[in-house]
Amino acid sequence: MTRIRVATTWLDGCSGCHMSFLDIDENIIQLFDRIELVYSPLVDFKTIPENIDLALVEGAVSSEADKEEILTLRSRSKVLISFGDCAVTANVPGMRNQFSVMETLSRAYIENSASGQILPSGFVPKLLEYSRPVHEYVTVDLFLPGCPPPAGVILSILNDLIDGRPLSLGGKTRFGA
Amino acid sequence: MRYPAFLQRIADRADVQPVRILTFSINGQAVSAREDETILSVARENGISIPTLCHLDGLSERGACRLCIVEIKGSPKLSPSCVTLPRQDMEVITNSDRVLDYRRKILELLFTERNHICSVCVSNGHCDLQSLTTELGMTHVHYDYLHTRHAVDASHERFSVDHNRCVLCQRCIRVCEEIEGAHTWDVMGRGYLSKVITDLNQPWGESTSCTGCGKCVQVCPTGALSEKGKSVAEMTKKRQFLPYLKLMRGDESR
Ligand code: SF4
Ligand code: SF4
Ligand code: SF4
Ligand code: FES
Numbered sequence: 001m002t003r004i005r006v007a008t009t010w011l012d013g014c015s016g017c018h019m020s021f022l023d024i025d026e027n028i029i030q031l032f033d034r035i036e037l038v039y040s041p042l043v044d045f046k047t048i049p050e051n052i053d054l055a056l057v058e059g060a061v062s063s064e065a066d067k068e069e070i071l072t073l074r075s076r077s078k079v080l081i082s083f084g085d086c087a088v089t090a091n092v093p094g095m096r097n098q099f100s101v102m103e104t105l106s107r108a109y110i111e112n113s114a115s116g117q118i119l120p121s122g123f124v125p126k127l128l129e130y131s132r133p134v135h136e137y138v139t140v141d142l143f144l145p146g147c148p149p150p151a152g153v154i155l156s157i158l159n160d161l162i163d164g165r166p167l168s169l170g171g172k173t174r175f176g177a
Numbered sequence: 178m179r180y181p182a183f184l185q186r187i188a189d190r191a192d193v194q195p196v197r198i199l200t201f202s203i204n205g206q207a208v209s210a211r212e213d214e215t216i217l218s219v220a221r222e223n224g225i226s227i228p229t230l231c232h233l234d235g236l237s238e239r240g241a242c243r244l245c246i247v248e249i250k251g252s253p254k255l256s257p258s259c260v261t262l263p264r265q266d267m268e269v270i271t272n273s274d275r276v277l278d279y280r281r282k283i284l285e286l287l288f289t290e291r292n293h294i295c296s297v298c299v300s301n302g303h304c305d306l307q308s309l310t311t312e313l314g315m316t317h318v319h320y321d322y323l324h325t326r327h328a329v330d331a332s333h334e335r336f337s338v339d340h341n342r343c344v345l346c347q348r349c350i351r352v353c354e355e356i357e358g359a360h361t362w363d364v365m366g367r368g369y370l371s372k373v374i375t376d377l378n379q380p381w382g383e384s385t386s387c388t389g390c391g392k393c394v395q396v397c398p399t400g401a402l403s404e405k406g407k408s409v410a411e412m413t414k415k416r417q418f419l420p421y422l423k424l425m426r427g428d429e430s431r
Contacts (some may be wrong), residue, residue, distance in 0.1 A: 147296035174296025
């Protein structure tokens with residue numbers, strides 16, 4: 001059986017959605033008979049390959065680097081899933097959207113910094129004005145809400161996709177779950 | 178129609194002025210109703226569910242959220258069923274594609290107006306707004322978020338209000354006025370810039386009219402009003418008191 005080519009990435013997220021993915025425990029063994037992880041923070045590939053069948057995106061789009069990553073990933077993937085609340089709504093990263101980028105940066109690097117008190121420049125990606133959901137930048141094929149989405153739901157959605165069954169979340173996961 | 182008080186007493190007498198009974202249909206099902214019952218209440222009596230947010234049994238209707246919209250044959254606009262009375266032979270549709278589509282859009286717009294971060298909200302898992310997303314099949318928001326900045330007022334000894342989570346349903350205003358009789362809450366401003374206020378927009382803790390009864394907190398459908406000391410997902414609301422209070426006040430109408 002040819003294995004489908006899966007990529008996962010995290011943008012502005014806490015890695016919790018990926019941890020929930022790993023929470024499928026021993027099911028991962030059967031799953032990996034059917035998928036091949038071609039790009040992911042969980043494995044050691046540095047660049048996004050071509051011909052991805054399925055991409056899971058955790059996190060909001062918050063910086064120039066996130067934006068570049070999501071545009072490239074989308075252009076190389078057949079199916080793209082917004083994976084978790086940060087990807088779907090901007091969630092916790094989006095809490096800064098009430099404030100300007102400068103207010104956010106000075107809160108973190110000046111007001112609450114005991115020493116240093118220098119704003120980062122050059123060596124970290126530039127923050128965009130707002131932290132936004134993935135679908136505001138690229139077309140998303142499926143939305144998987146939850147903070148994080150439960151492991152069982154992730155597994156059943158992946159199996160449905162691989163088997164070509166119609167996809168329905170049917171209230172199994174929700175915002176904040 | 179309201180008459181002068183001495184005539185109204187006669188008009189209110191069922192033997193002199195019996196309430197008319199109407200027949201009409203909901204989703205093709207024939208139903209009967211008193212002429213003063215809303216379409217929403219007739220639907221629910223007949224086991225037909227219509228989603229609501231600002232409606233709460235025991236309070237007057239406000240028609241604020243528009244989630245209860247239905248289609249009425251012959252009318253180009255959709256009508257909020259909690260404030261629309263039936264007419265003889267009216268044909269009501271509660272579940273057409275058009276209705277479902279607009280309900281979802283209204284719900285999405287509610288999420289764009291304020292800042293709802295369910296994962297860190299006191300009401301996570303116990304919120305009427307959040308439940309509506311699964312009920313109406315809302316998977317994401319198609320519109321741009323407004324990123325408006327809102328305050329939190331934690332000046333009251335036992336309660337706090339987080340305007341980021343408020344949907345302007347006005348349940349707090351109605352329970353405080355109609356059940357508690359204090360009328361501490363009101364609304365100021367226009368459109369999406371409106372906000373609920375205590376007294377004349379003073380900090381809640383300085384309000385001289387608030388009795389501290391907590392009814393507003395219990396009826397609030399979201400995490401906007403909460404008890405202090407409750408952390409993420411800990412704020413469950415108790416609403417069982419409303420029917421009893423209504424009964425004790427001898428108020429049969431609503
Ligand atoms: S009020 Fe409800 S919908 Fe809004 S953030 Fe809290 S749980 Fe979510
Ligand atoms: S605590 Fe009671 S009196 Fe005070 S604002 Fe709420 S409902 Fe009104
Ligand atoms: S504070 Fe709560 S009850 Fe009052 S209008 Fe806002 S959401 Fe409704
Ligand atoms: S429930 Fe009818 S408008 Fe809110």
